[in-house]
Amino acid sequence: MTPEEFRRAGHRLVDFIADYRAQASRFPVMARTAPGEVRAQLPAAPPCDPEPFDAVLADLERIVLPGLSHWQHPRFFGYFPANSLLSSVLGDLASTGLGVLGLSWQASPALTEVEEVATDWVRQMVDLSPAWSGVIQDTASTSTLVALLCARERATDFSLTRGSLVAEKSPLVVYTSAHSHSSVSKAALLAGFGRDNVRTVDHDAAYAMRPEALEAAVQRDVEEGRKPCAVVATVGTTTSTALDPLEPIAAIAARHHVWMHVDAALAGSAMILPECRWMWQGVEGADSLVLNVHKWLGVSFDCALYYVRSPEHLVRVMSTNPSYLQTAADAVVKNLRDWGLPLGRRFRALKLWFAIRAEGVAGLQARLRRDLANAQWLAGEIAKTANWRVLAPVPLQTLCIRHEPEGLSGPDLDRHTLAWADRINRGGQAYLTPAILDDRWMVRVSIGALPTEREHVEALWRVLRKEAEMGSGY
Amino acid sequence: MTPEEFRRAGHRLVDFIADYRAQASRFPVMARTAPGEVRAQLPAAPPCDPEPFDAVLADLERIVLPGLSHWQHPRFFGYFPANSLLSSVLGDLASTGLGVLGLSWQASPALTEVEEVATDWVRQMVDLSPAWSGVIQDTASTSTLVALLCARERATDFSLTRGSLVAEKSPLVVYTSAHSHSSVSKAALLAGFGRDNVRTVDHDAAYAMRPEALEAAVQRDVEEGRKPCAVVATVGTTTSTALDPLEPIAAIAARHHVWMHVDAALAGSAMILPECRWMWQGVEGADSLVLNVHKWLGVSFDCALYYVRSPEHLVRVMSTNPSYLQTAADAVVKNLRDWGLPLGRRFRALKLWFAIRAEGVAGLQARLRRDLANAQWLAGEIAKTANWRVLAPVPLQTLCIRHEPEGLSGPDLDRHTLAWADRINRGGQAYLTPAILDDRWMVRVSIGALPTEREHVEALWRVLRKEAEMGSGY
Numbered sequence: 001m002t003p004e005e006f007r008r009a010g011h012r013l014v015d016f017i018a019d020y021r022a023q024a025s026r027f028p029v030m031a032r033t034a035p036g037e038v039r040a041q042l043p044a045a046p047p048c049d050p051e052p053f054d055a056v057l058a059d060l061e062r063i064v065l066p067g068l069s070h071w072q073h074p075r076f077f078g079y080f081p082a083n084s085l086l087s088s089v090l091g092d093l094a095s096t097g098l099g100v101l102g103l104s105w106q107a108s109p110a111l112t113e114v115e116e117v118a119t120d121w122v123r124q125m126v127d128l129s130p131a132w133s134g135v136i137q138d139t140a141s142t143s144t145l146v147a148l149l150c151a152r153e154r155a156t157d158f159s160l161t162r163g164s165l166v167a168e169k170s171p172l173v174v175y176t177s178a179h180s181h182s183s184v185s186k187a188a189l190l191a192g193f194g195r196d197n198v199r200t201v202d203h204d205a206a207y208a209m210r211p212e213a214l215e216a217a218v219q220r221d222v223e224e225g226r227k228p229c230a231v232v233a234t235v236g237t238t239t240s241t242a243l244d245p246l247e248p249i250a251a252i253a254a255r256h257h258v259w260m261h262v263d264a265a266l267a268g269s270a271m272i273l274p275e276c277r278w279m280w281q282g283v284e285g286a287d288s289l290v291l292n293v294h295k296w297l298g299v300s301f302d303c304a305l306y307y308v309r310s311p312e313h314l315v316r317v318m319s320t321n322p323s324y325l326q327t328a329a330d331a332v333v334k335n336l337r338d339w340g341l342p343l344g345r346r347f348r349a350l351k352l353w354f355a356i357r358a359e360g361v362a363g364l365q366a367r368l369r370r371d372l373a374n375a376q377w378l379a380g381e382i383a384k385t386a387n388w389r390v391l392a393p394v395p396l397q398t399l400c401i402r403h404e405p406e407g408l409s410g411p412d413l414d415r416h417t418l419a420w421a422d423r424i425n426r427g428g429q430a431y432l433t434p435a436i437l438d439d440r441w442m443v444r445v446s447i448g449a450l451p452t453e454r455e456h457v458e459a460l461w462r463v464l465r466k467e468a469e470m471g472s473g474y
Numbered sequence: 475m476t477p478e479e480f481r482r483a484g485h486r487l488v489d490f491i492a493d494y495r496a497q498a499s500r501f502p503v504m505a506r507t508a509p510g511e512v513r514a515q516l517p518a519a520p521p522c523d524p525e526p527f528d529a530v531l532a533d534l535e536r537i538v539l540p541g542l543s544h545w546q547h548p549r550f551f552g553y554f555p556a557n558s559l560l561s562s563v564l565g566d567l568a569s570t571g572l573g574v575l576g577l578s579w580q581a582s583p584a585l586t587e588v589e590e591v592a593t594d595w596v597r598q599m600v601d602l603s604p605a606w607s608g609v610i611q612d613t614a615s616t617s618t619l620v621a622l623l624c625a626r627e628r629a630t631d632f633s634l635t636r637g638s639l640v641a642e643k644s645p646l647v648v649y650t651s652a653h654s655h656s657s658v659s660k661a662a663l664l665a666g667f668g669r670d671n672v673r674t675v676d677h678d679a680a681y682a683m684r685p686e687a688l689e690a691a692v693q694r695d696v697e698e699g700r701k702p703c704a705v706v707a708t709v710g711t712t713t714s715t716a717l718d719p720l721e722p723i724a725a726i727a728a729r730h731h732v733w734m735h736v737d738a739a740l741a742g743s744a745m746i747l748p749e750c751r752w753m754w755q756g757v758e759g760a761d762s763l764v765l766n767v768h769k770w771l772g773v774s775f776d777c778a779l780y781y782v783r784s785p786e787h788l789v790r791v792m793s794t795n796p797s798y799l800q801t802a803a804d805a806v807v808k809n810l811r812d813w814g815l816p817l818g819r820r821f822r823a824l825k826l827w828f829a830i831r832a833e834g835v836a837g838l839q840a841r842l843r844r845d846l847a848n849a850q851w852l853a854g855e856i857a858k859t860a861n862w863r864v865l866a867p868v869p870l871q872t873l874c875i876r877h878e879p880e881g882l883s884g885p886d887l888d889r890h891t892l893a894w895a896d897r898i899n900r901g902g903q904a905y906l907t908p909a910i911l912d913d914r915w916m917v918r919v920s921i922g923a924l925p926t927e928r929e930h931v932e933a934l935w936r937v938l939r940k941e942a943e944m945g946s947g948y
Contacts (some may be wrong), residue, residue, distance in 0.1 A: 001832050006560035007492035014484035015566050017571030022477040031583050035807045038587035046595035050834040053564075056827075060568060064824075067584030072573045079581065082818075083573045086480035090487050090527075094534060096566045096774045097491030098827075099546045099557045107553065109505050110541030113512035121520035138612060139816035149664055160663040163670045165639035182794035183817055189634040190791075190815070191624055192666035196637045238798055294818075300570045301820050317664075320656035324553075324712055324909035324918065333509045341815075342613035342662070343657055344556075344768075346775050350538075351570075352708075353530075358475050360524040404607070422802070436797035444798065 001053075002081035009053040016057060020065070021072060021086065024451065028428025029073045031066070038067040040047065062157050069431060074451040075460060079434040079457035080238075080266050081371070081397070081448030085298035091354025092300045095347035102345035105333035112336055115349035118356065122293060122305055123359050125361055129284055133311045135339040135346045138302040140265035141183035143290035144232065146306065146318070146340055148174065148191040150288065151230035151259030153317045160317070165192050172229035173221045175199045177209040177244065179237040181263060197226065205436075206393050207242035209233060215252050222256070230259040235280045236267025239435050240400045243267070250285025260286040265304070268296040270372075270396055272365055279395060293352060296371070296397065296448050297364060300351045306340070314339055371397045371448040374457045379443065381461055387469075391442055399445040400437055403468035414441045419470040429463050475527075490531060494539070495546060495560065498925065502902025505540070507770060512541040543905060548925040549667070549934060552907040554712075554740050555845070555871070555922030559772035564772045565828025569821040576819035578799050579807035587811055589823035592830065596767060596779055599835055603758055607785045609813040610822045612776040615657035617764035618706065620780065620792070620814055622648065622665040624762065625704035626731030627791045628922035634791070636891045639666050640833040646703040647695045649673045651683040651718065653711040655737060671700065680867050681716035681911075689726050704733040708756045710741025713909050713918065714866035714874045717741070717753050717807035724759025727760040736763040739778070743771040744846075744870055746839055753869060767826060770871065770922050771838060774825045780814070788813055845871045845922040848931045852919065861943075865916055873919040874911055877942035881924070888915045903937050924936055 001009070041063045070076060072084055102111035119134030135141045153160055156174055165172075174188045178200050188198045199221070202213035218228045231253055233244040246262065253260040262283055268291025270276040283289065288308045292300040302422045308314050319338040321330075337343045356364075375397045382401055391400040409415055421434045421443050434443050447457060475483070483707045518624050544550060546558055558636045576585035593608030611617045625633055629646055637645075648662045662672045673695070676687035692702045705727055707718040720736065727734035736757055742749040742765025757763065762782045768775040782788050793812040795804075830838075847873045856862045856875055863873040882890055895908045895917050908917050921931060 001559065001561040001564075003496040006495070006564070007488060009561075009564055010488035010492070010567070011485055013567055014481060014488060015573070018477040018481035018484070020572065021480070031580070033583045035579070035583070035803055038584045039591055042588070042591045042595075044591075046599055046830050047834050048836050050837050051831045053561075054834060056831050064572075064588065065586045068572065068574050068582045069580065070505065071575060071582070078574070079577055082575055083570075085475065086477065086571075087475040087483075087527075087813065089567070089570045089573070090475075090480070090483055092570045093484070093487055093563070094491070096557075096563045097487070097560075098494065098538075098541050098542065099563075099774070101553070101556055101775060103553055105509070106505070106543065108542045108545070109507045109509070109536045110512045113510070113541065114516070117513055117516045117518075120518075125520055139818045141818070145815060152666075152719040159668060160666070161669050163645060163668045165642075165666045165668070168639075171637060182796040182799070186792070186794050192626075192634070192639045194633060194637045194639070195635050231857050238796070247579065249919045300573070301575060301818060302816070307931070318660070320660050322656040322712070322909075323915075324907055325656070329509055341619060342615045342776070344613045344615070344775055348859070356520050357525045357530050358527060360521050362522050363524050432703060433798055441797075 012057060015059070017089070024070050024073045025075070027065070027070050027073060029067045029070055029075050029431035030425045030428065032428070033067045038063060049295070064226065065141045072450060073431070074243045074449060074456040076449045077445045077447060077460060078431040080446050081296050083294055083301045085300070085355045085359065087358030088300040088351040088355040089299065091351035094354070095350045098347060100347055102336060102347065103343060104330070104335050104337065106327035106329050108347070111347045111349070112334055114353055115332065115336065116310055118349045118352045119305055121356055122291070122352070123307065126268060126291065127277060128307065131309055132307040134305050134307045136352070137304045137306045137337055137340050139304050140181065140263060140290045140292050141186065142304040142341060143304050144183055144261060144263060145187040145190060147259070147261035147288040148187045150195070150314055150317050151261070152191055154227040154259060154313060170225060170227040171197045171402060172227050173197045173199060174229060175214055175217060175231040176199050177201050177203045177234070179203055179207045179239060179242055180232055180234045181238050181265070186264065186273035207237060207240050207250065209244040211245060211248035211252060216247060217254065218256050218258065228256050228258045230261060232261045232263055235262060235264040236396055238266070239437055241267060241396045241398045242392065243395060245282070246280055246285065247282030250282045254285060262286045264288040265290055265292040266295050269293060269295060269369060271370055272361065278389040283458055296368065298450060299355050303348060303352055304374055311339070337339070371452070374452070374454055375399060375447045378447070378457050378461060379455065391437055397447040400442050401445060417441045417443060423467045424463055427467070430460050482684070486531060491563070491812060496893055498544050498547045499549070501539070501544050501547060502903035503544055503549050504899045504902065505543045506543045506902070512537060519931070547905070548923060548927065548930040549687055549904040551919045551921060551922045551934060552905040554920050555768050556769045557775045558924035559774070559829045559833065560744045561832030562772065562825045562829040565825035568828070569824045571820060574821055576810060576821065578801055578804070578809050578811065580803050584820070585692065585819065585821045585823070586808055588827055589810065590808065592823045592826045593779055596765070596826070597781065600742060600765065601751060602781065604785055606763070606781040608781045609810055610780050611778045611780045611814050612827070613778050614655065614737060614764045614766050615660065616815060617778050617780040618657055618735060618737060619661040619664060621733070621735035621762040622661045622667070622704055622786055624791050625735070626665055628733060628787065629701060629703040644699060644701040645671045646701050647671045647673060648703060649675050649688055649691060649705040651675050653677055653679045653681045653713060653716055654706055654708045655712050655739070658706045660720040681711060681714050683718040683723065685719060685722035685726060688723060692726065692730050692732065702730050702732045704735060706737055709736060709738040710870055712740070713911055715741060715870045715872045716866065717869060719756070720723060720759065721756025724756045728759060734760040736760045739764055739766040740769050741870055743767060743769060744842060746835065747842055770842065772924060773829050777822060777826055785813070838845035845926070847923045848926070848928055849873060849929065852921070852931050852935060865911055871921040874916050875919060877915045891915045891917060897941045898937055901941070904934050
């Protein structure tokens with residue numbers, strides 16, 4: 001495809017995307033496709049000769065679109081809001097269009113320096129102190145893995161430079177709560193801690209980690225000859241946006257020289273609002289922190305911001321310096337390959353930089369406040385309606401709700417919950433993702449897709465009542 | 475930014491990219507910017523109010539472009555060719571524009587199924603057997619880390635489900651050559667093997683791993699009570715595109731039940747050419763394989779294809795299954811979150827799918843053959859010119875070259891080499907990345923940027939002679 005062919009095809013694709021975003025509400029929110037249905041429509045073998053762009057675009061419309069669950073639909077209430085801002089889409093297009101790579105600072109200086117600036121802008125927006133240095137990772141999963149690897153190496157005085165973990169005498173222990181994200185235990189297992197050494201610290205009635213329980217667990221491990229290594233605290237858990245209390249956790253971590261990693265993947269975006277910052281009071285006591293601006297803030301995926309207080313330690317764990325990557329500038333620049341797992345690096349900062357500039361901090365704040373108000377409105381409606389419950393505090397934009405008809409409990413209640421959620425999802429009017437809380441299924445309502453206004457939340461509430469109450473005969 | 479604002483701004487950005495690609499040759503290839511120069515031109519704080527898209531685009535032109543080294547320039551001969559196809563840029567734009575995420579199959583079925591189809595197309599294109607299953611990872615670095623984690627868990631019968639590495643009795647050993655990529659030892663250290671347990675297996679005069687040396691190293695470790703765990707063989711090393719002999723390495727791996735991972739990050743693209751497939755003869759004996767279609771093949775970064783023979787093992791090491799991600803379809807679909815490190819997943823397959831369809835297999839083959847011929851032409855010119863040497867075999871598109879004036883050797887020769895390479899890079903006429911081979915600096919010429927035709931290689935050869943021969947007084 002020549003630049004001129006790209007120009008023509010690109011204009012058509014931009015129009016296609018503009019039309020899709022403007023009209024996303026015409027689709028059923030959750031894909032109705034059956035397993036294998038998309039695959040069956042595609043040729044099993046690649047084409048030998050070039051196909052016209054028209055054919056590709058036609059298949060995008062005819063085969064791909066019906067196979068999507070539409071995250072940018074105004075009635076998408078599943079998982080978490082993400083990946084939405086069209087200004088960020090353009091930033092990412094600029095990145096792929098320029099086609100540069102950042103293997104080192106020299107390999108494209110602006111790629112590194114715009115990333116430094118944009119991650120520092122976000123640092124200021126969420127009111128973190130200048131003691132933090134940021135870098136873009138792909139996801140919170142990867143960031144947490146990086147954090148636990150750094151914790152492992154700090155606790156073992158760089159065992160990787162010697163015989164590594166097999167040569168260690170004491171098992172290293174990681175602490176987290178049952179409500180932390182699945183990626184925390186995955187990272188701990190992959191980093192080599194072992195399931196026996198991942199402690200699930202007790203939580204309170206609001207699903208937040210209990211600092212006393214953490215202290216007790218750490219002391220028990222010390223007494224029994226194990227080495228407390230890292231604690232992962234969550235600001236805004238996945239299931240219910242619970243808030244682990246960072247300040248007391250940081251005090252315990254400091255006392256026992258334990259690495260503290262904060263997973264603020266979802267809730268971190270809300271810290272651009274001064275009225276939300278009480279939620280991560282104590283964050284300055286952490287060693288590392290992840291904040292996914294590709295979630296609620298709306299930057300195009302993947303854009304997880306990973307902040308550390310000691311970049312020197314991060315670089316020492318992650319660095320490589322083969323001759324083919326050395327340049328004369330190395331002594332005075334950042335080589336971001338040494339700040340994470342991958343060597344290759346897209347110009348990912350552009351999608352963040354474009355988004356902040358095109359929306360403005362005030363614009364981003366206004367949208368998040370809209371979503372917080374919508375969540376409070378829905379919580380209020382549910383709380384005052386018979387047989388409906390909001391099951392957890394709603395500090396942010398996620399509600400955990402259940403319709404509890406009289407006489408229904410246990411597995412029967414689970415069946416009821418999953419049935420009405422499934423009816424709504426299959427009906428195409430909204431998309432909701434059920435989850436388990438206190439051993440019972442409930443339904444998460446995650447508000448904050450870009451086009452979701454009050455009217456869509458009102459429409460959701462009507463659908464919820466209709467499908468849950470009719471289905472149960474109440 | 476509304477869909478209509480996106481439409482207008484998107485058209486302008488498409489034109490900007492088309493113009494940039496058509497006129498990339500007007501820039502000095504390597505950025506002339508000084509450290510901190512880009513950063514100094516950007517505001518230290520984020521804007522409160524939205525800025526017009528014009529202002530962002532103007533800064534892209536005025537601040538970012540001069541701060542780039544231009545990977546899509548016809549005289550870019552640094553690192554490796556990458557990230558080039560405009561058809562792929564459009565596929566990536568479609569992905570960010572649709573704004574979906576693949577947390578599970580259900581979260582957007584087409585995202586998973588197009589990835590299954592596109593990775594299988596590439597499998598066929600490089601003539602791997604149907605025993606391989608593919609998934610897209612970000613980079614070869616990450617893929618190799620995943621491979622070594624899978625090897626570790628196979629060798630320890632899933633130590634991660636117990637007390638993990640600290641509880642193991644025998645150190646686990648990884649084998650590779652001094653010419654493998656820096657990401658191999660990085661992955662081994664991060665996966666917890668420890669530097670003491672990473673063996674550098676001897677290589678031959680063509681920089682390829684010697685199977686007899688591998689066999690001897692494995693036997694020595696077994697005798698001394700260590701456990702051979704994994705071998706990483708490279709098809710097309712970074713420095714000189716050397717080819718580790720896969721067939722005898724696979725035989726040794728099979729005999730000792732050692733995991734064999736093949737790093738074909740660069741050279742894998744060449745396997746779409748039947749005449750190149752001798753280079754990885756024996757690949758079917760490997761357990762895992764990485765092939766970066768974002769390199770020479772030209773798909774937009776990041777698109778590393780990771781193939782495994784046992785997806786069940788991969789999933790067992792990587793899987794998580796929290797309630798909030800469970801769906802009714804899970805038993806009959808692939809959930810690609812369990813095929814790698816991150817949970818979140820872009821619709822990365824689109825950029826691969828668009829590229830293959832828009833270019834056609836024959837089109838991709840023709841371009842790679844052009845680059846192979848250009849490399850052979852340059853190798854021929856150098857070989858017949860006094861005081862110039864091609865230092866390693868040229869099976870692909872990378873040449874290792876040196877100008878060796880009579881009487882110059884040792885550190886003096888290094889100074890001469892680095893000086894003329896630096897003159898060329900600073901002069902802006904071409905971009906070359908020097909590297910060390912046999913303890914001496916030489917210059918890599920990596921051919922294959924999308925717009926690089928014979929005329930540009932001829933121009934490079936004139937520049938090489940001028941700068942090296944004049945600079946040395948010869």
